[in-house]
Structure formats: structure tokens, C-alpha cells
Amino acid sequence: MRAPALFDKLSAKLVLAVTLFMLLLLVTVISAVELGLKRLQNDATQLSAGVLTQQIRVDLQERATLEATISNDHFARAAALTRIAADYLTAAVTNGDQTPWDAGRFQTYPEGGLLFDANPQRVTDVIIPPYTHLDDNLWQRLGQSAVLDNIFPALLSQAPEAIAIYYQETNMAFRYYPAINVVQFAAGSPGLDPSNADYVLEKSPVAPGNDPQRLTAWDPPYADNLEQGLLITANTPVYFGDDYQGVVSIDLSLTQLVDRLQAIHPTPSSYAFIVDENGRLVAAATQGIPRLLHRTGGASPEPATDILGVSLVDSADSDLAAILPAMLRGDAGLAEAAIAGEPTLLSFAPLPDLGWSLGIVVPLAELTAPAELLAAQTAINAANILRLTLALISLFFLAALVGVILTNRRLTRPIADLVRGTAAITEGDLDVSIPVTTGDELGRLAASFNSMTAVLRHSRDSLYQQHAALQTEMAERQQAETALRQSEEQYRRALEQRVAERTQELTTLLEVSHHLTLTLPLSDLLQLIIERLRLVVPYTAAAIAVLDDDTLQPVAYEGPGAPAGETRLRDLGFIGSQLARSEPVVIQDVAEATPAAAVYRQGASTDRAEHDGEASQHPRAWLAVPLQLRGQLVGLLTVQHTQPGYFTPKHLDLALAFADQAAIAIENAQLYEQAQSLAAMQERQKLARELHDSVSQALYGIALGTRTARTLVTRADEQPLKTALGEPLDYTLSLAEAGLAEMRALIFELRPESLASEGLVAALEKQTDALRARYHLAVAADFGAEPDIALPAKTVLYRVAQEALHNIVKHAGASQVVVKLAADNGRLALIISDNGQGFDPSASFPGHLGLKSMRERVEGIGGDYTLESRPGRGTTITVTVPSTATASD
Numbered sequence: 001m002r003a004p005a006l007f008d009k010l011s012a013k014l015v016l017a018v019t020l021f022m023l024l025l026l027v028t029v030i031s032a033v034e035l036g037l038k039r040l041q042n043d044a045t046q047l048s049a050g051v052l053t054q055q056i057r058v059d060l061q062e063r064a065t066l067e068a069t070i071s072n073d074h075f076a077r078a079a080a081l082t083r084i085a086a087d088y089l090t091a092a093v094t095n096g097d098q099t100p101w102d103a104g105r106f107q108t109y110p111e112g113g114l115l116f117d118a119n120p121q122r123v124t125d126v127i128i129p130p131y132t133h134l135d136d137n138l139w140q141r142l143g144q145s146a147v148l149d150n151i152f153p154a155l156l157s158q159a160p161e162a163i164a165i166y167y168q169e170t171n172m173a174f175r176y177y178p179a180i181n182v183v184q185f186a187a188g189s190p191g192l193d194p195s196n197a198d199y200v201l202e203k204s205p206v207a208p209g210n211d212p213q214r215l216t217a218w219d220p221p222y223a224d225n226l227e228q229g230l231l232i233t234a235n236t237p238v239y240f241g242d243d244y245q246g247v248v249s250i251d252l253s254l255t256q257l258v259d260r261l262q263a264i265h266p267t268p269s270s271y272a273f274i275v276d277e278n279g280r281l282v283a284a285a286t287q288g289i290p291r292l293l294h295r296t297g298g299a300s301p302e303p304a305t306d307i308l309g310v311s312l313v314d315s316a317d318s319d320l321a322a323i324l325p326a327m328l329r330g331d332a333g334l335a336e337a338a339i340a341g342e343p344t345l346l347s348f349a350p351l352p353d354l355g356w357s358l359g360i361v362v363p364l365a366e367l368t369a370p371a372e373l374l375a376a377q378t379a380i381n382a383a384n385i386l387r388l389t390l391a392l393i394s395l396f397f398l399a400a401l402v403g404v405i406l407t408n409r410r411l412t413r414p415i416a417d418l419v420r421g422t423a424a425i426t427e428g429d430l431d432v433s434i435p436v437t438t439g440d441e442l443g444r445l446a447a448s449f450n451s452m453t454a455v456l457r458h459s460r461d462s463l464y465q466q467h468a469a470l471q472t473e474m475a476e477r478q479q480a481e482t483a484l485r486q487s488e489e490q491y492r493r494a495l496e497q498r499v500a501e502r503t504q505e506l507t508t509l510l511e512v513s514h515h516l517t518l519t520l521p522l523s524d525l526l527q528l529i530i531e532r533l534r535l536v537v538p539y540t541a542a543a544i545a546v547l548d549d550d551t552l553q554p555v556a557y558e559g560p561g562a563p564a565g566e567t568r569l570r571d572l573g574f575i576g577s578q579l580a581r582s583e584p585v586v587i588q589d590v591a592e593a594t595p596a597a598a599v600y601r602q603g604a605s606t607d608r609a610e611h612d613g614e615a616s617q618h619p620r621a622w623l624a625v626p627l628q629l630r631g632q633l634v635g636l637l638t639v640q641h642t643q644p645g646y647f648t649p650k651h652l653d654l655a656l657a658f659a660d661q662a663a664i665a666i667e668n669a670q671l672y673e674q675a676q677s678l679a680a681m682q683e684r685q686k687l688a689r690e691l692h693d694s695v696s697q698a699l700y701g702i703a704l705g706t707r708t709a710r711t712l713v714t715r716a717d718e719q720p721l722k723t724a725l726g727e728p729l730d731y732t733l734s735l736a737e738a739g740l741a742e743m744r745a746l747i748f749e750l751r752p753e754s755l756a757s758e759g760l761v762a763a764l765e766k767q768t769d770a771l772r773a774r775y776h777l778a779v780a781a782d783f784g785a786e787p788d789i790a791l792p793a794k795t796v797l798y799r800v801a802q803e804a805l806h807n808i809v810k811h812a813g814a815s816q817v818v819v820k821l822a823a824d825n826g827r828l829a830l831i832i833s834d835n836g837q838g839f840d841p842s843a844s845f846p847g848h849l850g851l852k853s854m855r856e857r858v859e860g861i862g863g864d865y866t867l868e869s870r871p872g873r874g875t876t877i878t879v880t881v882p883s884t885a886t887a888s889d
Contacts, residue, residue: 022397033389056367060266060347060360061334067264067272068332068349068358071257073728075234076353078159079216082236082248085165088151089144089248093240098143103134111187123149124166125176127183129192132171141245145175150813152177161256163224163231167238169246170201200246206237208244218354221254221282221309230254230283232354254283261285267366277355279313279324288361291340292320323348327357336364414442421449430457473671480664487660522669526556526662533639533658534558537651540619541640544627544662552636559640569633573599575624580633584652585624589644621646625655627663634666706732734773759786760794761821764801768819775809782820787828793881796857797830800865803854804832804877812836812875826883833876838869854879 092098106115106128113130132138145167156165156177168174172192176182186192191199201207205217219233231251238245257274262285264272271288275281284292289307294316315321319337323346326333330350337346339361348359417434424432430453434446530542541559545552550569557563569576574595575585587597600622619640627635637659641647709729755763761783768781787794801819808814814836822829851867854877858865863881 022400026393026397029393030390053367057334060362063266064347064358064360065332065349068351072351072353074161078162078250078252079234081155081159082234082250083216085148085151085155085248086236086238089148089238090240092147093144097147099146101139101142109183109187114183114187116183122179124152125179125182127186128173131194131197132173141169148175161252163251163253165250167246167248168200172197172200204247206235206247211237214239258283264360267362269366270360270362272360274356274358275312275327277328279311279328281307281310281312282356294340414446418449430460522665523555525665529658529662530556530558537639537654539639540642543638544635546635546666547633575599579626579636582626582628586647586652587622589620590622620644623647623655625659627659629663629667634663637662755794755798756791760798761786763798764819767802767805771805778816780818784821787823789828789883793861796861797879799857800854800879801830801832808834808836827880828883830879833874835874838871838873838875840871841867841869
């Protein structure tokens, strides 16, 4: 049986469902509260102790898990620094960054014969054992690892518990930070003994044989020979491709870990301890050491180095020994145990990255003390709770019912509009639009729906346009192919009728036609055409020039000397006019009294002066054939010969045939370039949309969630929680914001229309925002209003700024950057400066084309480009362009 039409509406269903739910909830809660309070009054004394103890058990387990997580995160974060250093070194070597090194920088330490870097300005200590072979490979690897001087200080500052960070190569040479003259401690060290020469290569925990997965590995705790206390070391392997190079290590002090354990005491007599994966004691609170080791009496506290490695697996306390296997498996839990003759509750949780386990021991007697006070207060509060509960539930019911009725229309109308719009889309109507009446999630959903329909409409229109363009292009290609096949058929029939002397001519033409179907570069193909032309029309020199606007630019040349330079078509006078009318020009003798010969002699006078010693090579006969595409002049084929009256009508016909092939080659090259450009643009737009719809939204969600978590932590009452979670949340938020800024800049790069739609100022702001977020540079930006200049000029300024900021990040080592746009006297100036290391602008930089390309871009639009830099004084680039600049990029 179908329900009445009234209940087909979402609003009626919502009101009815909420009303029934609230009534059921009201009855259920009132009954449950009344029954619970009666039982609470009767059984308060019996249950209070158990309930409170259970809560304390839960709190104790959560405390153990939290403390273990905090300790594990501290170590994991420090270990991650070695991975950053390893990746940084690999990337630097891949980019070819290195510093030259030679033996002159080293001195020999008297004890042990160690070589060490004695430069007082050094950032890191470098030590080479005496058995390491000193060759070019060693100096090259030291030069490559020198880039770690740029990152070691910053990495070490991010881990307060870290003592040192260093890189040791497979040949046992190592680089140590901070520079504390570590050679005086390393001299005579067993670690550098010749018997350990293969330690990094074979015995290290991250050597290929021990760590095939190339993960970070931990050394067991040990007492450092540099007198820095009890330490633990994280190791990360370094690979260049599949070649194992060495290991980046970081030493962490366990002193802060012991201090943290001292602060863990949920009850006055409780204490905490940590064991490693073998059940050996790593650290413990001072008051817990005598109980764990059964050392009672008034003896002074045990030093941390003395208890290191004491095994609890064979502890005299059988309960503790029985619990240790679960701790060693990495389990978390609670267990009652008699330790040192005292009943206790042991809570434990794992430190997964190290394979350790943290335990908190609380005497059972201290857990049940608050139970009696709780039982006394229960009876007093029971009656008050019942009355207050009844009043609050009744009020809540009435308020909820009124709220549902009032907000029902506001909630359901946007949903109905969305349903209507979805149905229209399903029927193919992409012009549908939904009114946005609110700013909440439903309003944003409606706005997103409208944006989606707009994108769909745009995509549909673009597809129609692209389809039409592709059909036109395919038709033109088919016509060209048909014409080519017809031409080949005509030449084939002519070959059957003519004598053997024509065989060579048509064979050559067929060979040229064959090469037209190959994807050769245009210049190579045109060069091939004039080379094959010599086989059928012997000549002294021949050239092909392509018409660009009004200028003939030589592309291919065959003959003595160098080809002629660029020539404007209008400067050719009579010859240019005849070529523009698609008529060939034949000069049988350049000395004859004809308009064409006069123009030729005028243009060739300078070239004759340069080659007076080569009179035998001077042309006497000259032939020019236009290259045409659909009636339009696109280029010129010229042929020269030293014999007057040399060219015959047959030569002219052959030259015209080769000119047709050259024109087809030019058209094919243009069509191929257009197809490539169209495909690249479509792919860039598709990639930009996918990045915007996926990665950018994900990064935005991460940042939003992290801010919410940071706010909740700030409002929390527990100071340890604020201290423990505040820094990781801030770090995560900074990474998300940096990634979002970089993603916006990348999307802008992938969408060539963005500069026209958003403007130069928006583009520069995206670049500077990404620079701040990713590299933490102090960027001062002063752009002002959007400048009123042509789009090509904006493109040049944007590309120059992009290249300059890239050079600052990669080469300058700067901490402050200034980017400014300023307009003055009809010109616009872009100024980019930094406080980096600077350089000598007059020096040569082979392989680095950025500075040259920036200058060429600016000069191409009639602008001025200046670069000011001195070593140690930073760099300033100033670009000024006229407000009417219109040249293309």
C-alpha cells in the first residue's frame, strides 16, 4: 500500500522522523536515568571502587600509549632528518652540484695518521683514515658531499635531542657536524681501525647485505667516546641510482628521554621505564631503578650508563618476566604484577620505530583511594541529577522540535533544487543553473554545481571547435596527399613515354617525395631537396629561403662560400613583384640589360666585392622559382650557374617541380607544428584541471583539518598535550600550506591563458607566495595595480621573474628577496634583488643559458636589461619595457 502523497516530501518525513525519535529518546532516557539512579544509590559503595579503578586503568593505558607515541615521534622525526640529508645529497649529485677538493686542504694528525680538514672556516669536520686510497674518485666524492654543509646546520637545529649529524662513505672517509675538531676523539678509535675498513660497506646495519630495502636503521644505545653521554644512532643509506655510497647518521642523546621518564608519575609512587627489543633496560625513572633491579637500601642512584643493557628477561619478579614477552612483541596493554614484593599495575605501549617498549608502574593501593569519596557523593547527587535530567531532556525535546520545523524549509529547498538540476543534466540540458541562497555547505554545493555545468558547457563548445578544426585539417591533408599522388602518377606516366635520360630526373623527384612523408626537421628536408636537385639540374649554387612576414630567411644552401643573408621582399624590386605574382624569374646573363638583371646586379655588388679573388665562381645565369601554398608565396628556390644562357625550359620545369615539393615540405612542417602545439595545450589544460580538482583540494583539506586540530590542542587543559602535539601540527600545517602555494603556481604555469585572465600581478604573487612557503625566504613584494601593457610584454616580465627567482633558490643562498613593479615616464620596471652570495657577471657559465635567455626575451620586445652583482654583495636584475611593448615572447 502506497503512503499518502504528503509523505513523499522530504520535509514531512524529516519532521515526522525527528518527532518520533525525540519521543522515543525522551521515554528511553527518563526510564534509563530513573532505573540507573536507583541502582546507583543501592550499589554505589560496591561499584565505585571498580568503576574508578577501571577508569584509572583506561587513563593509565592511554597515558602509556601517549608517552610512547611522543617518545617514538621524537626519535622518528630525528631519523627523518637523515633521510632528508640523503635525498638532498642524491638530488645535488644528480644536478651536478659539487665543490672541488684536493689534498692541499688536509693535514695529518700526529696520532693515528688521520687526514683532517684544518680550515678554521670549515662548517663540518672531514676525516680520512690512513688506509683510504687518495685518488680523483675520493676528491670527487668529497666535493659531492660538500653540499651537505648547506643542510646539516638546519637539520641539526630541528632536533633538540640531537648531538651530531654526519655522513660516512664506503671508503670510511666521513663528514661530521658540528665542527668540534672531532679528529682528536677519532684518533685511536676502534671504529677507524684497519680491521673495520669494510664496516660501512658490509657491516653497517644499512649496508646492502643487511638492509636490502634501503630503510633507516637504529644502533643500540651506547656510551659515546666523545664524552657526550648515553646515545642512540639512526642510520640512512645513500644510493646514487643502485650504487651504495655511504650512510647519513644522527646521534641522539638519551638524557632528555630519562628526564621525560622522570616526569611520568600518575600517582606519587609510580615510575616509568623503557626496554629494548631484547628486554634490556634502556632508561628508567630514578625511583623505579631499585625496585626493578631489586637493589633496596640507601645506595645512591645508579648512573644511566651502569644500568644500560641490564636484562629484565630473567628478573627475580616472575610477574614482570611473564609480561616482558608481550612488551617485546610490540603489544600494548595492562597487567597486574608484583614488583619488588609490591602489588602494582603495569601499563605498557610500544615505540614501533625503534622496537622498544615503554612501561608505567603504579601501586594498586594508590588506585583505589578515591573510591570511598566517590561513593559518598553518589547518593547526594543522585536526586539532583534525576530532576535536572528530566528538565533538560524536556527542554531539549521542545527546542529540537521547534528547530526542525523552522529550519525544514531552509534545508530541503536547496536539496530539491539540486535534484531538479541533476535531472536536467541527465536529460542533456547543460544550461541549467541553481540559485545560491545560503553560504553553508548546501550553498557551496549549489555553487559547485553551477561551476560544474559551466565547465561542461565550455568543454562541449571546445570539443565542437576542435572537432571542426581537425576535420578541416584532415581535409587539407587529404587534398595535399591526393595532389601528391596525382603528381607522382603524372611523373610515372611521363617516365614510360620518355627516354632513359628522364629516369634520373623522376627518380630524384620520387626520392624527395618519399622524404616528405618522413618526420625530418624542415631544414634537413629542404637541404635534401636542393642536394637532389643537383642530380637533375647541375648548378654552381642553390638555396631555399622561407618567407617570414616580408623577409626571406635562408634555410638551406648548397654551393661555394656562405649563403646570402636575410632579404626583404620589397627590396627585390622587379624580381620581388614577379615572384609575388607567382611567376618564376630567369636571368640568362646577369650582365644583360633587363630589369631583373639590373636588380640582381644591384643586390650582388657587395657580395662580388667580398669574392673578387673567386671570379670563376661568380654566377652568370640565375633562376628563381616561387614556393607557393594555395596561391600564397611562402618561399623562394634560387639556382645559379657560371655559364651564361645555361638554364633551359626543362631546367625551369624541374626547378618548379622541386619548388612544389619544398612548398609541401613547409606546409607539412607547419601542420605538424600546429598539431603538436594543440595536443600540448590540451594536455596542459587537462593536467591543470586534474591537479586543481584532486591534489589542490586534498592539500586544502589537510591544511583546514590541521588548523582545526591545532585550535583544539590550544584549548586543551593538559599542558603536556599542548607541548607534545603543537609542534607536529604546526609543522604539518606549514607543509600543507607550502604544497598548496606551489600547486597554485604549478597550475598557473600549466594554463597559458591564466596570465591573460588573471594578470601579471596575480602571476607574480603566486610565484612569491610559493617561494615563501616552500623555501622559507623573506620575500618583500611591491607590485601595485595591474600594469596596462600588452600581453606579450607581461609574458616576458613573468618569464624573467620566474627564471630569476629560480636562480635565487638554486644558486644565491639568499635569505631575503625583493620583487617590485614600478611605472615611470611611460615605462614599466621590474626589479628583483637578493642578499645572496652574488657572482661575477663577466665570468663565463657554460651550460647555464638562463641569463642569456632573459636578456634575449627583454631585448625582443624593445626593453632594457641590466644585471648588477658582486661576490658576497647579492644580485639585482632590472628590466624596463615600454608601456606599448607588443613583441611576442
